[in-house]
Amino acid sequence: MKNIASWDDALLDFKNYMRLERSMSDNSIEAYLRDVERFRQFLALDNKKTEPLAIQANDIRNFLIYIAELGMSATSQARMLSGLKAFFKFMMxxxxxxxxxxxxIQGPQIGKKLPEVLEVHEVEQILAAIDVSKPEGIRNRAMLETLYSSGLRVSELIDLRISNLFFDIGFIKVIGKNNKERFVPIGEEAIKHIGLYMKHVRANWDIQKGSEDVVFVNRRGSQLTRVMVFAIIKDLTLKAGITKSVSPHTFRHSFATHLLEGGADLRAIQEMLGHESIITTQIYTHLDVEYLKQVIKEFHPRS
Structure with a gap:
């Protein structure tokens, strides 16, 4: 037996153990290593320099709270915990x-209410339920593509400004909680549908004073309300035949979960969501905008 001080050495030994002694498949090995790497990223985000041999139960608990807050499904949480258990059993x-x-450490409680998360095909079903032969349908398609593409809160969606659309570089500027600004990548599908809405719908509506710079307006040319966005999504969910309780926030949770489960970096997701750490209440490290664009391009289902 030997003491391993660094994560890199521990992970390399864990990988060799799974391959040589356990004869696990490459896919299984990569999944286990990815789960441990997520935990390692979390520790770095929380400014903890903790090495493998110094990990405590509270570190694991805080990590599980964190991924639950991001909207990760109970099944995925349990799978990730399983990966960590295998790693620390090996370390023992x-x-x-x-x-x-x-x-x-127990997995997520079965009776505990977790955020609803849509599967990728369910997102597609809701988008397909929109009647784009009508002006409102073209607008609604643009709205939902934006919600899912960039993980916006409903308040951020209805407050989105034309002057904050930077499609030439693939970003939008979002005004989040406490008037904090952040730049978020926006996918090509969302850009396309916002363009169609702006050109063929919004340009033909009489925009009311005070809403000149608002992206999403109603037929009367006024800024949409939160209630209206909730109602639109509820109606489309019923039309799509989906029985889950779906709200604008469901698209935000789905955005985060699909990126996370696709392999995206925790720091990038945190940055794009505009979250404060639920553990330290500090904003996470700012990342280069080109890196955020690359995360969306590589891991988002509709990129």
Whole structure:
């Protein structure tokens, strides 16, 4: 047995153990390593320099709270915990870890209410239920593409400004909670449908004073309300035959979950959502905008 001080060494040994001693498939090995790497990223985001042998149960619990807050499904949470349990069991056996920090950690409770998350095909079903032969349908398609493409809150969607659309570089500027600004990548599908709406619908409506710079307006030319967006999504969900309770926030949770489960970096998702850490209440490290664009392009289902 040997003591391993660094994550890189521990992960390399864990990989070799799974391949040589357990004869696991490449896909399974990559999945386990990805789960542990997510946890390692979380520790870095929380400014913790904790090495593998110093991990405590609270570190694991805080990580599970974090991924639940992002909207990760109970099944995925349980799978990720399973990966961590396998890693620390290996550390107990191979590297003289005295206490397994995952030993008394339970997966998400079955009765606990978790945020609804749409499957990718369910998002497609809702989008397909929109009647784009009508002006409102063209607008609604643009709205939902934007929600899902950029993970916006409903308040951020209805407050989105034309002057904050930077389609030439693939970004929009969003005014979030407490008037904090952030730049978020926006996908090509959303850009396309916003363009169609602006050209063929909004340009033909009489825009009311005060709404001249608002992207999404109603037929009377006034800014949409939160209630109207909720009603539109509820109606489309019924038409699509989906029985889940779906709201604008469901699209935000789905955005985060699909990126996370697709392999995107935790820091990038945190940055795009405009979240404050639920553990430290500090804004996470700012990332280069080109990196955020690359995350969307590589991991978002509709890119």
């Amino acid at each position: 056996y191979e590297h003289q870890l005295s206490i397994d920090p995952t030993q008394n």
